[in-house]
Amino acid sequence: MLIDLGYRAPDSLEEALEILGEDSSFLILAGGTDLLVKYFDAREKMGNVLDISRLEELKKIVIEGEKIFLGALTTHEEIYRNPDLQKKVPFLCRAAKSVGAPQIRNQGTLGGNMANASPAADLAPPLIAVGARILLAGPDGERSFNLDEFFTGPGKTRKNPNEIITGVEFNVPVGDFRNTFLKVGQRRALAIAVASLAIALSCRQGKVEEVRLSAGSVAPIPLRARETEKILQGQKLDNLPLEKAADQLEKEASPIDDIRGTRVYRARVLGNLLRKGLQEVLSQEGVSENG
Amino acid sequence: MAKVKVNLKVNGKEHSLEVEAATRLLDLLRDELGLIGTKEGCGKGECGTCTVIMDGKTVNSCLVLAPQADGREIMTIEGLGSPEALHPLQEAFIKKGAVQCGYCTPGIILSAFDLLEKNPRPTREEIKEGISGNLCRCTGYVKIVEAIEFFNEGRGEHDK
Numbered sequence: 001m002l003i004d005l006g007y008r009a010p011d012s013l014e015e016a017l018e019i020l021g022e023d024s025s026f027l028i029l030a031g032g033t034d035l036l037v038k039y040f041d042a043r044e045k046m047g048n049v050l051d052i053s054r055l056e057e058l059k060k061i062v063i064e065g066e067k068i069f070l071g072a073l074t075t076h077e078e079i080y081r082n083p084d085l086q087k088k089v090p091f092l093c094r095a096a097k098s099v100g101a102p103q104i105r106n107q108g109t110l111g112g113n114m115a116n117a118s119p120a121a122d123l124a125p126p127l128i129a130v131g132a133r134i135l136l137a138g139p140d141g142e143r144s145f146n147l148d149e150f151f152t153g154p155g156k157t158r159k160n161p162n163e164i165i166t167g168v169e170f171n172v173p174v175g176d177f178r179n180t181f182l183k184v185g186q187r188r189a190l191a192i193a194v195a196s197l198a199i200a201l202s203c204r205q206g207k208v209e210e211v212r213l214s215a216g217s218v219a220p221i222p223l224r225a226r227e228t229e230k231i232l233q234g235q236k237l238d239n240l241p242l243e244k245a246a247d248q249l250e251k252e253a254s255p256i257d258d259i260r261g262t263r264v265y266r267a268r269v270l271g272n273l274l275r276k277g278l279q280e281v282l283s284q285e286g287v288s289e290n291g
Numbered sequence: 292m293a294k295v296k297v298n299l300k301v302n303g304k305e306h307s308l309e310v311e312a313a314t315r316l317l318d319l320l321r322d323e324l325g326l327i328g329t330k331e332g333c334g335k336g337e338c339g340t341c342t343v344i345m346d347g348k349t350v351n352s353c354l355v356l357a358p359q360a361d362g363r364e365i366m367t368i369e370g371l372g373s374p375e376a377l378h379p380l381q382e383a384f385i386k387k388g389a390v391q392c393g394y395c396t397p398g399i400i401l402s403a404f405d406l407l408e409k410n411p412r413p414t415r416e417e418i419k420e421g422i423s424g425n426l427c428r429c430t431g432y433v434k435i436v437e438a439i440e441f442f443n444e445g446r447g448e449h450d451k
Contacts, residue, residue, distance in 0.1 A: 006293040007312035007358055029356065036315070036354040043313035053359055077348075101424025102402065103339055106348040107355070153386045189338055189423030 009051040013137060016052055016164060021139030022160035024182040026050035030073060033108040034102070034116040043049045058111065058166055063088070066172040072111025072165045076123070080105065088172045091181035091198055092126040098181070098196075100121075101189045111165040114150070117221070118143050118192075124151070124222035125198035126181050133168040138163035147216070151221035158269035173210070174201040178281040182273045183216070186260060193217040197273040201281050208235050217260075218253035225252050228274070240278055246271035295358040302370030308356045317341045317352035319360070320367060328368035328397045332426070341399035341424035343367050343434065349405045349424070357445035368397035371404060380404055384435070391429030399425045401440045415440070 008026070010016040020026060026048045029035055039056025046198050052058065055073065062069040063084045070079070079085060079096035086093045099105055099113075099122050109248045112133060113123045129135050132147045139162055147168065159165065166230065173187045178201045196216035213225040228249040231241055255266035295312045300303070301324060302396040307322055311312045317334075320326045321341065332340030345368040372378035380400055383389075390396050399422055406413060406421030413421060418439050419432070427435060 007295050007356075009358060009361070029359075032354045032356060032359070033336055033351075036356070040335050043315075046313065049312060049356070051356070051359055099337070101339065102405075102421065103349045103351045103424040104336060107350050189420075262450055 001252045005174075005178070006047070007049045007051065009054050011056075013055050013164065013166070014055050016050060016055060017137060017139050019050055019161075020162040020164070022142055023048065024160070025275075026163060028115070030112045030115075031075065031107040031109040033104050034112060034118075052164060055070075055187065058164075061085075066174055067169070068172060069167055069169045070110055071108060071167045072114075074110045074167075076100070076105035076108050076110070076113070079110065079123070081149060089126065089179065091129060091179040091200070092123070092130070095122045095126045095181040095183070095196075095198065098183045098185075098193075102260055110168065111273070115157065115159065115165055117151050117153075117155050119154055119219060119221055120193045120196070121222060122183065122193060122196060122216065122218040125196055125214035125216050126179070126200075127168055127170065128224050129131070129179065129198040129200035129212040130170045130172065131200075131212065132168045134168050135166045136163040137166050138162075142166075142198065143277055148222075148224040154218050175209075177201070178203065178284045180280045180284075181278050182277050182280075184269050192260060195255070195266045195269045195273060197270060199274075199277045199281055203237060206237050207238065208232050208240070211250070213274070214247070215270055215273075217257040218266050219255070222291055223253060225249055227252050232278075237282060240282070242275055242278060245278070246274045249274050295361075297339035297357055297361045299362065299391070300364045301359050302366060307359075312356065312358055314357040315353055315436050316343070316345075316355040316360045316365070319357040320352060320365070326367050329396060330389065330394055331393070336400075337426070338347050338364075338395070340395050340398045342401050342425060344401055344405055347405075347408075349402055352426075359367040361368050366401070368401060369398065378404075379445065380407075380439075381444045382398075383438045387434050389430060389438035391427075395425055395427045395429075399427065399435060403435075403442075407443065412443070413439075 029051045058071040058073040060071040073137045076096040076099045113121045128148045133144045136143045181198045183196035184194045191217050198214045200212045213224045231245045250267040250271045255263045298307045330340045332338035336351045336354045343352045402422045
């Protein structure tokens with residue numbers, strides 16, 4: 001019987017999936033920082049709400065050596081404040097810290113940031129750059145995607161309406177791993193990115209062994225810049241083709257004009273973020289070859 | 292939407308209410324409990340005027356559905372001090388002229404209070420970051436930051 005069930009707040013993932021199995025029209029609510037803004041003047045249009053904010057099993061952070069799992073209900077503040085994450089993936093913490101302000105970071109969740117699928121989602125670039133997979137659970141079982149294949153358009157993902165994001169997982173590269181996240185917004189707090197860039201660089205014997213670049217707010221989805229990566233791949237650290245890479249990155253992006261910035265400005269800023277970011281990671285102390 | 296039962300603790304007092312599921316925590320506090328110290332500014336999580344402390348963390352009460360606060364503990368500005376017995380942090384705001392129109396003040400004071408709970412010796416930069424989710428259109432923030440520093444200096448002397 002589905003009468004009078006406008007609001008449900010299950011205690012377990014199993015129960016949540018049962019509800020979605022019976023009726024996939026439920027609007028999945030976690031931290032509320034996007035949804036309550038979207039329905040600001042029409043909350044009655046939220047329809048049936050499935051409040052997943054009580055699912056303790058989605059609040060876990062599990063760090064086993066280099067293997068990391070972040071539950072979907074992990075808040076931006078919890079990511080930013082986690083000492084292990086600060087050590088292993090500082091650029092993810094920097095991205096989390098760049099979101100909103102304390103109140104928003106206390107409420108907004110990792111899973112919500114992914115499900116909302118904004119091209120400006122700040123956690124997406126570092127997670128894509130570190131090769132994260134996103135995990136989903138639905139009435140028919142579990143699925144996962146590489147995060148760079150999860151987003152399909154602004155506000156759109158490959159998640160079905162009856163599926164819940166349970167978390168993301170990734171392996172921190174071993175050896176000399178360097179990373180950074182840079183974001184340009186109109187002010188320092190409560191700013192949506194005009195452009196952002198995450199750089200993940202694995203170095204070996206003075207060369208780029210592997211590089212992943214992911215940019216925000218410069219394409220319909222958080223962009224994985226594969227062509228620019230190819231230009232940097234295998235290059236010597238003391239002679240990186242900065243200008244060529246920045247030019248390519250500007251070409252690879254497809255930004256739009258909106259209230260926060262123009263297409264031309266965004267592309268230019270993005271190229272500059274790559275120049276600045278690469279210089280920053282080059283100056284970082286990498287882990288020694290033996291370490 | 293259906294009516295939902297909400298049990299919560301506000302400023303140390305238990306409440307049991309029945310509200311429309313679409314009610315926000317902000318509306319529950321103001322309209323159901325009459326705690327009008329919590330203000331509504333933008334209603335979209337940008338201004339921080341509706342800031343309250345939920346389970347020890349600051350949140351924008353305009354972005355929390357009232358049923359999400361079921362079983363939780365909320366502190367509003369009324370829980371910090373009363374007109375008869377202001378909290379020293381509130382006194383500091385008055386003393387330093389950190390209040391002009393006053394609309395943002397409850398939210399800013401709760402953000403500052405929460406910051407000082409977690410970081411008793413913040414730098415000026417940390418204070419600015421701590422209140423970065425609260426907009427003030429009158430003061431330019433200088434006197435607000437000074438008031439928080441003034442309160443903390445006073446508190447430091449107290450510790451000695």
